[in-house]
Amino acid sequence: MAKLRKDFLWGGAVAAHQLEGGWQEGGKGVSVADVMTVGANGVERRITDGVQPGENYPNHDAIDFYHHYKDDVKLFAEMGLKAFRTSIAWTRIYPNGDETEPNEAGLKFYDDLFDELLKNGIQPVITLSHFEMPYHLVTEYGGWRSRKVIDFFVRFATTVFKRYKDKVKYWMTFNEINNQADYNAKFALFTNSGLLIKPGENAEAVMYQAAHYETVASALAVQIGHQINPNFQIGAMIAMVPIYPASPDPRDVFKAERAMQSRYWFADVQANGRYPSWLTEYQKAKQMNLDITLADLDVLKAGTVDYIGFSYYMSFAVKAKKDEPAAFDYQEGVDKVENPTVERSEWGWQIDPVGLRYAMNWFNDRYRLPQFIVENGFGAVDKIDAQHHVYDDYRIAYLKAHIEQMKLAVEVDGVDLIGYTPWGFIDLVSAGTGQMDKRYGFIYVDKNDEGKGTLARYKKDSFYWYQQVIKSNGEDL
Ligand code: BGP
Numbered sequence: 001m002a003k004l005r006k007d008f009l010w011g012g013a014v015a016a017h018q019l020e021g022g023w024q025e026g027g028k029g030v031s032v033a034d035v036m037t038v039g040a041n042g043v044e045r046r047i048t049d050g051v052q053p054g055e056n057y058p059n060h061d062a063i064d065f066y067h068h069y070k071d072d073v074k075l076f077a078e079m080g081l082k083a084f085r086t087s088i089a090w091t092r093i094y095p096n097g098d099e100t101e102p103n104e105a106g107l108k109f110y111d112d113l114f115d116e117l118l119k120n121g122i123q124p125v126i127t128l129s130h131f132e133m134p135y136h137l138v139t140e141y142g143g144w145r146s147r148k149v150i151d152f153f154v155r156f157a158t159t160v161f162k163r164y165k166d167k168v169k170y171w172m173t174f175n176e177i178n179n180q181a182d183y184n185a186k187f188a189l190f191t192n193s194g195l196l197i198k199p200g201e202n203a204e205a206v207m208y209q210a211a212h213y214e215t216v217a218s219a220l221a222v223q224i225g226h227q228i229n230p231n232f233q234i235g236a237m238i239a240m241v242p243i244y245p246a247s248p249d250p251r252d253v254f255k256a257e258r259a260m261q262s263r264y265w266f267a268d269v270q271a272n273g274r275y276p277s278w279l280t281e282y283q284k285a286k287q288m289n290l291d292i293t294l295a296d297l298d299v300l301k302a303g304t305v306d307y308i309g310f311s312y313y314m315s316f317a318v319k320a321k322k323d324e325p326a327a328f329d330y331q332e333g334v335d336k337v338e339n340p341t342v343e344r345s346e347w348g349w350q351i352d353p354v355g356l357r358y359a360m361n362w363f364n365d366r367y368r369l370p371q372f373i374v375e376n377g378f379g380a381v382d383k384i385d386a387q388h389h390v391y392d393d394y395r396i397a398y399l400k401a402h403i404e405q406m407k408l409a410v411e412v413d414g415v416d417l418i419g420y421t422p423w424g425f426i427d428l429v430s431a432g433t434g435q436m437d438k439r440y441g442f443i444y445v446d447k448n449d450e451g452k453g454t455l456a457r458y459k460k461d462s463f464y465w466y467q468q469v470i471k472s473n474g475e476d477l
Contacts, residue, residue: 001411009123009419010470011083012076012426012442013375015130015175017059019428020089022066026105029095031132032143032194033059038434038449044187045434047196050135056451058434063427063445064455069113072426072457075443077120079463080470084122085374085421086113087130087175090156097134097152098141102159110160114167125374125421126168127237128157128221130175131191131431143194144210147291150217157221158228165229170418172309172374173218176239178266182332183207191431205288215269216296219303233418235309235372236270239263240359242315242352246337251320258328259318259335260362271308271367273301282327307418308363311375312402315339315355347379347438353401360409360417370416376402377423377440379430382460390444390460399462400477407474425466426457442466 017033030051037055039045048055065072076084090097092106114124133143141148157173180192183203189195193210197203218236225232243259245252261278268276274297283290317339318330343351356376363371378398382390399422409415424440427447432438435449442463447453468476 002414004407004410004417004474006473007082008417008473009083009125009170009372009421010474011081011085011122011125011419011421012079013085013421013423014065014426014428015127015431016087016089016092017062017130017132017429018424018431019063019065019086019426021061021064023060025066026092026109027095027103028089028106029091029097030135031089031091032135032138032190033132035135036190036434040433040435040449044185045432047186047190050139058429058436058451061451062429063447066109068455068457070116072443073116073120073122075426075457075459076117076122079425079442079467081122082470083125083170083419083421084117085125085127087127087132088160090129090132091134093159094134094152094156096136097149097156098137100155107159107163110164111167114164118167123170124164124168125170125172125419126160126164127172127175128160129153129173133194135194138194138196143190143196144213145193145195145206147213150213150220153217154220154224158224161221161225161228161232165232169231169233170372171225171232171234172237173221173234174214175237176311177211177214177218177237177270178263179239180207180211181263181266184331184333202288204286205290208283208288209290211266212290212292212296215266216299218270218305219273219299222303222305223299233306235307236267236305237309237311237374238267240310240312240363242355242359242362244315244317244339246317246319246339249320251324252318255318255320255324255328255330255335259316259330259332262330263332267308267363267367269300270305271369273304275300285327305369307370307372308367309372309374310359310363311423312356312359312373313376314349315342315352315358316350345379346381347432349379351398353405356402357405357409357413360406360415361413364409364413364415370418372418373406373420375421375423377425379424379438379440381437382439382444384444384446384458388444388458390458392460392462395440395460395462396465399466403469403474403477422466
């Protein structure tokens, strides 16, 4: 029976814009995350036209990791973390995105942060673009709808690969690149690709075009990264939500298959280096007239990823319509149905630990690459008592159940797993709502949805639990 690797990377995951704050420090430019307001009561976050006075932008200050990182890293070390997944804010390095020279103060910030981590025995695991890009690239170029952005991204990637070549081994290009498969969700398009859809535009075609440029940029980055340091491991980062058929009706089964294809073709391109045949046919049938050149296809082939990084929180289910078209079209926000066999979180996320093992097997059969679970976790409203105690047994239960399934995938099914970095292991701003009170952390941060609080950090019960999990290399759950 296989075991978890001896050097298994037990860690934690965050993203620059969700914890750093310091949005105008050290020459940083305005990113797409800086123009997003809070969303609440089921309403999506809003995107404003530049930074507007009087609006509440939760990412501007976040949990002020920019100024607290030294103390925070001490806590991470006490927890026993072996890896810390974060992203580099593109706007700290290239404030507008289209400059030719990088911003030294931004580069220095990450040098200092990575040194601090390494000094404490924690290796940085880096996402290049985690739901943010310079806002200037949105206003001037329309975000990833422009081919020019490939060059800007490649310049950014090259700069940081060179600068941190001896400090970082594991990289990912785009966070949850496939979230934009949900092209009806404005927020998903904006965060992933800086896309604002104009009235009358075909959002689906715009998404496919932007996603194509991103996969080309990703493949170029992989090639360049390997030239800069052949030991780099550069991965995809896929939001993995397995989609089950709602019943054994063969039409539901095929609908689920098409839904999986629609969500995961991004991984096919990044790992296999080519488009799946159904998608090429689909894009032709829908007359999308995309700018996909033969040279691009060569780039995709030559820049396949070293591993599959993925997030896992939940599963979906789908049901075919009575008059399902032959293409078995899948539209994420439209076609989902509830799965009555699983529980849900307060935010309606379907809790399904077995789905994690299913997902790992699915990836393994399809790509036969090492995997890295770079996000998993339970968002909840935590209560803190007068002694600063947080009894988050519900979070421990969620993580334990998922780690058990993860171990079965490794030990019984033979999946090669690099590590596990649960999401938001220090409380931070939620990407979906922009709120603080959807918490994932093992470390509580005193700040509420109104932006008030001392920013003091307190260890939750899950902190001590995870410390033990790491110490026992996953034996003691
Ligand atoms: C993933 C993102 C993260 C993160 C997490 C939790 O989709 O990569 O950035 O925030 O989900 O989502 P939320 O913050 O909306 O609860």
